[in-house]
Amino acid sequence: SLGKARANGIFMTPEDRRGEGAVMMLGIDENLVMASWRSVSRGGVIDRVAMRAKVAASIRALGIKLAHPGEPLGNLSGGNQQKVVIGKALNAAPRILLLDEPTRGVDIGAKRQIYQLMRDAAADGLAVVFVSGEIEEFCEVCDRVLILRGGSITGAVEGPAIRTETLTELTTGEQGVH
Incomplete structure (x- = not known):
């Protein structure tokens, strides 16, 4: 389940x-912290100073191009939207990050x-699992590749x-x- 994960x-x-990774009508700032509300709130109330600081750090680290942090995520290019989705995940401080396409x-x-x-995330100790339909991408990013066919691992390359x-x-x- 999501909670157990x-x-x-x-x-x-x-x-x-667009359909599952973010809320396009919400601000970039809200999307970046929606999976880590506890880090920017006290007693259920959002700490705007903490939120602005976390959002500014994320925007800088991710290289997101935007006019204003409060603008709707849907205003950004596809690449910047994707960086926000990844930033949201990184702000949740996972041990394992699964990236699907x-x-x-x-x-x-x-x-x-x-x-x-x-x-960078892998170098910082995060386990990053990357799924792609483009074989060339694995050569760019991966230290290890597992080939799955019919629900079983049929090959491994390092x-x-x-x-x-x-x-x-x-x-x-x-x-x-x-």
């Missing part, structure tokens, strides 16, 4: 950021920023062995000649 330090960003529908610049966010050709062979089941 959160209690165990697991947070997921869904593939459908975090670069879908974003431009190449935003993709590179999201890749860097994932690498370090320098993470190459497009190897991953393609493992996902299709076809062995190429190298």
Whole structure:
């Protein structure tokens, strides 16, 4: 359940950021802290100073381009919306972060920023699990790749062995000649 996952330090960003990952009509600031209200409230009342500080730190760390923190999230580009969704997850202070297609529908610049966010989070000790339908992305980001087929792990690749050709062979089941 969602409650058990959160209690165990697991947070997921869904593939459908607009429908499930954020509230487009709410402000960027509210979206960034909605999964971590306790960190910006006292006795159930929002501490505006704490909220502004947390939001400002998130915007800086994530490189979000915006006019004002209170503007509706729906006003941002797809890449900046996705960074807000990831920021919301990071503000929840998870131990394990599951990212489902975090670069879908974003431009190449935003993709590179999201890749860097994932690498930085992992370097800070966060376990980052990344799901993508684009094989090339794994080569950019991952230290280890598990191939799932039919609900079972059918392959694993680590370090320098993470190459497009190897991953393609493992996902299709076809062995190429190298």
